[in-house]
């Protein structure tokens with residue numbers, strides 16, 4: 418891992434057990450890199466300002482974080498079925514499960530050389546460039562604007578997946594699933610294409626180059642990546658929407674991830690839940706923390722989905738449903754490929770409505786008691 422030292426603490430996360438470490442070729446005792454209370458590790462060694470190299474050795478095993486899954490060895494065709502299995506819901510669930518990573522607003526180059534020993538050939542699906550590895554296997558190079566929540570990686574033994582690929586409106590759509598689960602892959606592929614076209618028309622240009630990659634799986638959950646998703650059939654619309662809000666415009670810190678889930682749920686939720694609705698703010702509703710105050714908290718509260726969508730319904734009661742969509746579209750176009758903080762959102766909405774949403778953000782985003 419290459420990094421630049423300045424006068425700020427040098428923090429990174431890795432949810433694997435470090436066996437040995439060195440900085441610029443000098444051995445470092447791994448115990449000096451143990452995680453602090455937040456789960457972040459600090460490079461506490463005095464370093465000159467400038468560029469340095471941290472080398473870590475560890476055996477890839479079950480990540481030490483909530484709801485992780487181990488490397489999945491399959492015997493049907495010997496090899497692994499592997500997915501990064503990221504999540505916004507718990508700290509340490511982005512790239513740092515497997516690879517050392519900084520906070521989710523840091524952009525960095527990432528190259529992975531991957532080899533599977535003891536199995537047959539594998540297919541690598543990734544939202545980066547996949548090439549033959551230098552000593553066999555695969556090399557995956559992700560774009561330098563990616564952050565720790567961007568990279569998608571799925572590995573499966575060859576001949577154990579089904580794939581549909583088409584080229585539509587300048588985007589190559591690759592949709593695949595494992596052989597086995599009863600999933601209508603063709604219908605899923607059409608859903609992805611329709612959602613991409615709809616979002617582009619409503620909110621603005623696609624932000625992730627010329628490809629969208631979808632892994633449809635039997636799990637009930639879904640996860641968004643830059644121009645890619647791992648999704649259940651039922652979550653496809655939600656996850657494709659995140660290519661605009663969540664990964665087209667990324668959270669400025671992990672604490673700002675509530676915005677993506679709240680607005681995505683408000684826009685895409687399906688029966689029995691309401692979608693794209695307006696409901697005046699109700700000051701008898703209790704305060705709520707959607708944005709955890711600590712920059713190192715690094716989780717999205719589960720309330721971001723339901724109560725967060727209800728918050729946007731309150732904004733829509735002021736701006737109108739179409740008005741809110743227009744305002745979010747202008748926000749997206751201003752920041753496409755960049756980041757969005759909670760304060761940025763509050764000032765953008767307030768400016769568009771010519772009305773201060775500060776009291777509402779204070780009560781139902783920051784969880785502070787008090788009312789107008």
Ligand SMILES: [Zn+2]
Pocket residue numbers: 655659677678681
């Ligand atoms: Zn989501």
